[in-house]
Amino acid sequence: MWRFVRKRCEMEEGDSRPGPSTESTDQASDDEAAVHCENKDSKKVRLYNESYLSLGFTWIGDPTCPVPWCIVCGKKLANAAMVPAKLKRHFTTHHSHLTSKTTAYFKRLLQSQSKQSQAFVKKVTVSEKAQEASYLVAELLAQKRKSHTIAENVIMPACKIIVSKMLGEDAAREIEKVPLSDSTISRRIDDMSRDAEEVLSSQLKTSSFAMQVDESTDITSKCHIMSFVRFVNDGEIQENFFCCKELPETSKGQDIFNILTSYLEEKGLSWTNCVGICTDGAPSMVGSMRGFASLVRKENLSVVTTHCFLHRExxxxxxxxxxxxxxxxxxxxxxxxxxxxxxxxxxxxxxxxxxxxxxxxxxxxxxxxxxxxxxxxxxxxxxxxxxxxxxxxxxxxxxxxxxxxxxxxxxxxxxxxxxxxxxxxxxxxxxxxxxxxxxxxxxxxxxxxxxxxxxxxxxxxxxxxxxxxxxxxxxxxxxxxxxxxxxxxxxxxxxxxxFPSLSTQQYDWVRDPFSEECAHPVNFSLREEEEFCELRCDRTLKLRFTELPLDKFWISIKEEYPEIHTKAVNILLQFSTSYMCEQAFSCLTCIKSKARNRLLSVEDEMRVCISKVRPRIDALCKNKQAQVSH
Known part of the structure; x- marks a missing residue:
């Protein structure tokens, strides 16, 4: 039985009978059957011959291992079927009504299908470009703090006028495919906000951070908590928008603490990673018993609280x-x-x-x-x-x-x-x-x-x-x-x-660790003192200190001197003012104006507007099915 199967396979691979009725096809098939190349598994790979087009077959896939593809029904066969006998069997079995057609007919059919395929690819490409353009326009509107309806009512008509005059009506029709409706822009802003939020959360999980917090009311008398963070990322200290949360009722310190704690837990963070908090001097923020800063200190005793220098000034x-x-x-x-x-x-x-x-x-x-x-x-x-x-x-x-x-x-x-x-x-x-x-x-x-x-x-x-x-x-x-x-x-x-306690002499070792005046810093553990002594004697680091900014220098020694690095960076992370929150409240006033007082996605608008993390628009487009505007 096995000998019969093996013999049958050898006959199909090496001694296949000619399929087409013409002599040229017979000769080509005999020659082609002998053409093969060896792959890593030492199996024969059959190549395509132009004469197979008379049987309604072309090839697709890898040129080193082509796959026969029927032009008529679109069926793909295995590479082992790249022999005239098998191709003819498929042709006569499924498309017997085309046996009288010449090779020219199949050439025209192949050209027609190629044109349709190119048109489809062009359509999909236009759709993908339109989707990306929609995201970019939504990002621009959020950064400029404008209403979502401007895209459909102003930007689209203006683009059509400019493009039709400069490039022609065909280009103007292509512009119309970009989806810019009010609801579409809103969804785009929500997507970009979530993406930027996800990136920031992943960055904060690998670093300590300091926070500045302030609260204010908008045009509808709703109270909002604004927060920014400062952390280490890509070898430098960065600042970024953290969150903007609405307080539903009272604005007590416990309310502020509960909202920010819930948000931190939602993002997989905790107060133990926070090294400093800067707020204004309001009782709800700095109260000794139930103030926000006092409640945070109960969660993390080492956190440093700062009364904003600007408010004091x-x-x-x-x-x-x-x-x-x-x-x-x-x-x-x-x-x-x-x-x-x-x-x-x-x-x-x-x-x-x-x-x-x-x-x-x-x-x-x-x-x-x-x-x-x-x-x-x-x-x-x-x-x-x-x-x-x-x-x-x-x-x-x-x-x-x-x-x-x-x-x-x-x-x-x-x-x-x-x-x-x-x-x-x-x-x-x-x-x-x-x-x-x-x-x-x-x-x-x-x-x-x-x-x-x-x-x-x-x-x-x-x-x-x-x-x-x-x-x-x-x-x-x-x-x-x-x-x-x-x-x-x-x-x-x-x-x-x-400003009763402004003496920062105990931090002079951070400003210049190689100065003789800073040879014996205070409040150091034994391990920190040992690392500091080694650092002072490292002449290579002394040269690096003169070339790099202060924050980048201390970040660069993380691997060699982790203890002293952590101590120095925690000092440099501290906010001295809450000016970023004040700027954000000015931004909030523009976003939630009298004409947009019912806006619900305030935080998403704020994040896309002022966050320094740019949304990954390419990744967002890949996860969405591209649809052109109708």
Whole structure:
């Protein structure tokens, strides 16, 4: 029995009878049957011959091991069937009605199917491109904080107009295939948000992180918790948006703690990975018993809590004294008198334009905007002559008399100067690489400048206050030097009150581990002291320290000195301000505006807008079935 089967196989492989009825086909089949190549299993692989087209067969797959494919029915046979006898058997059995057709017929049929296949591939390719374009447009809308309906109502018509004029109507019809409906854009933003969230969660699982947290309300009076994290990734310290959660009822410390804890657990994280928390000074955040920071410390005793430096600096700037506050109140009343009345605003603007002034409008002072007071005072001082003339024209003797009072003008100039210095300090405390060490140095430097300015004012030197020193030459002897000296002393006392423990000398070893002054750092374990001694004696690392930024240097020694690396990085991760949360609340105001007050996917919009993790659009497109717009 087995000998019969083996003999039958040998006959089919080597001695197959010719299939087609033409002599050329017979000769080619005999020659082709002998053509084979050896693969790794030492099996014969049959190759395709052009004469097989007369039997309605072409080939597909790997050229080294082709597979016969029937042009008529689309059936694929095994490579072993690449012999005329087997191909003819299939042809006569299933397509006997085509036995009279010539080779030219099958060539035309093959060309027709090739064109259809190319058209199908083009259709699928257009669909995939349209889907990717839909994601990119959705990402752009989220970053620009625009409504989802703009894509369908504005972007699509504009694209069609531009493309039809520049590339023709055919290209415009292709543009129409991009799905940009309101619901589609919403789904795209949700997909990208989840993808970015997944990437960030995976990064945080491998690193410690510090967090800044703040809460505020939106236009519908709903309370939102905003959070950002700072962590180590790709050999550097990075900052990123973490979450924006709505508080359904109260905004107590326990509520904030519960929501963030649930979110951390959902993402496979815990408070044990958190090394620092920066918040504002609200009781719900820093309360000693039930404040958010206190509740976190119960979960992780080593976490460091920081009161935002910016909030403390603003509290310092509010100490003015009665006489200085009266000047600020007068300025606020003047600005409100003009800005709140459209007629006065237009008339004052026309007056400034006629006098060729660079600025023609006043600025409003807002308590929640930290830098507004300095800008308001500077603008009023810049336009003091125009304001005096305008108030004289409308017969407002009280306001016009203020600008005729030399002492009042000197106080105004001093306030504009000192708030300019405070604004400069405020801006310097904001930035992606700002941490406790750099912020503490800047606050200490400002405290020493206050002491220096006080001494110079006592000696009659006012060069550090340029606007005030410019008035001194006009008015003669400065009449408010004692008042200024007292205000500078008050500022210095307030600085010491709100920044009681700014000494960071114990962290000097982080700034420069190779300095002789840092040879014996405090609060080190034995293992940390041993690693620190080895590090100080490593001359290669000493050269690297001069070439790399501080954070990258400490991250680069993780493998050699893990203990000292962890201690240093945990210090550098600490936030000193919550400025990123404040920026995010400004973004939230734009996203959830009066026209979009029913928006539900606030967090997804925020994440796509401000997250530094770009969504993996290629991967998202592969997981979705591409569909063109109808």
């Amino acid at each position: 603003v509290l310092v700037s509010k100490s003015l004294g009665e006489e200085m506050k009266k000047v600020l109140d007068d300025v606020t009343k003047m600005v409100n008198f003009i800005k709140q009345r459209p007629l006065h605003s237009r008339m004052f603007k026309k007056l400034c334009e006629d006098m060729d002034k660079e600025h023609v409008n006043l600025l409003l002072h807002t308590e929640i905007r930290w830098l507004s007071r300095g800008r308001v005072l500077n603008r009023v001082f810049e336009l003091k002559s125009e304001l005096q003339e305008y108030f004289q024209q409308i017969s407002n003797a009280h306001f016009s008399g203020c600008f005729e009072d030399g002492e009042w003008l000197q106080k105004l100039a001093y306030l504009a100067d000192i708030f300019q210095h405070l604004n400069h300090l405020n801006k310097s405390l904001q930035g992606p690489r700002e941490n406790i060490l750099t912020s503490s140095d800047k606050i200490l430097g400002f405290q020493r400048k206050l002491s220096l300015w006080k001494n110079h004012v006592a000696n009659g030197n006012l060069k550090m206050f340029p606007l005030l020193s410019g008035l001194e030459s006009e008015e003669g002897y400065h009449q408010v030097s004692n008042l200024i000296e007292k205000h500078l002393e008050d500022l210095q006392n307030k600085m010491e009150h709100y």
